[in-house]
Amino acid sequence: MENIQKREELIRELLGDEENVFGNFLLFDSLMTKYRCAIREVTTKLEVLNDELSLPTKRNPIESIHSRIKRPASIAQKLRDKNKPVTIESISENLNDVAGIRVICPFIDDIYEVARMLTVQDDIKVIEVKDYIKNPKPNGYRSLHLIVEIPVFFSQYKQQMRVEVQIRTVAMDFWASLEHQIKYKNHSEHTAQIAEELKECAEVIASTDEKMQELHKKIQYEEF
Numbered sequence: 772m773e774n775i776q777k778r779e780e781l782i783r784e785l786l787g788d789e790e791n792v793f794g795n796f797l798l799f800d801s802l803m804t805k806y807r808c809a810i811r812e813v814t815t816k817l818e819v820l821n822d823e824l825s826l827p828t829k830r831n832p833i834e835s836i837h838s839r840i841k842r843p844a845s846i847a848q849k850l851r852d853k854n855k856p857v858t859i860e861s862i863s864e865n866l867n868d869v870a871g872i873r874v875i876c877p878f879i880d881d882i883y884e885v886a887r888m889l890t891v892q893d894d895i896k897v898i899e900v901k902d903y904i905k906n907p908k909p910n911g912y913r914s915l916h917l918i919v920e921i922p923v924f925f926s927q928y929k930q931q932m933r934v935e936v937q938i939r940t941v942a943m944d945f946w947a948s949l950e951h952q953i954k955y956k957n958h959s960e961h962t963a964q965i966a967e968e969l970k971e972c973a974e975v976i977a978s979t980d981e982k983m984q985e986l987h988k989k990i991q992y993e994e995f
Contacts (some may be wrong), residue, residue, distance in 0.1 A: 850866065910973070
């Protein structure tokens, strides 16, 4: 009940008072539509790359592509956390991850190749790169994060929109999904112990990813 009340409070703060809430909702919905369009633009680019890269190797370097738009309460909370105004105008000015795409690849090398081919395209502007594969987070999280900016063409104007692209292996995604569930559901006295065990699991998964990469290279060499 407390969480529901908190979400409602955050949404009210974002959309303003009752007098302006309808107009603000239309503005918010329009902005989210732009983010959804940006996701489609980047997703199409990734799908084209996947088809192209599959030709010489006879396999797909991208297993799957998933996308999401942050919910209003999450947007408001993040603005609060950053000490920024909780307004619709503040969203695109201060947040880079409202629109998110998660790309799942079979091997580590695929991650960097997909990222390289996406970011060299002349209409893509790279805003930020965070490599949590080479530099994992303290909890063991691994993934390559890109903030990219892409032009989206509407009927009467063009607008630059930002999208966060997270690229990871199947194993990394499996760990991140379970870690998220355990992290947000566990509030027991064993929290620290569970966090340590999750980190150990992340190390095992990382080692497995590296070994699978080595085996894949051996197979490629033998076929060649």
